[in-house]
Amino acid sequence: MSLYKRPDSEFYWYSFLFGGRRHQGSTKHRNLRAAERAENTLKNKLANSRFGIEEIKPVPVFRDFSKHFLEMVSRN
DSSP states (O other), X not given: OOEEEOTTOSSEEEEEEETTEEEEXXXXXXXXXXXXXXXXXXXXXXXXXXXXXXXXXXXXXXXXXXXHHHHHHHHO
């Protein structure tokens, strides 16, 4: 496991190698289990991007898009 707590911080930090590069940062979690999930999520994103797997972006909802559309049309 690559999680640890710094003496000057109450948050868990991660540090691991992936693809020959070191990745370090704060998980922004105080709970060990939540920090592990955050680290695993980051590792999964890195692995997916390495093999060209893109995340599916959420489809816009009509009620949100209609407001934007009406603002755009009223300007023209």
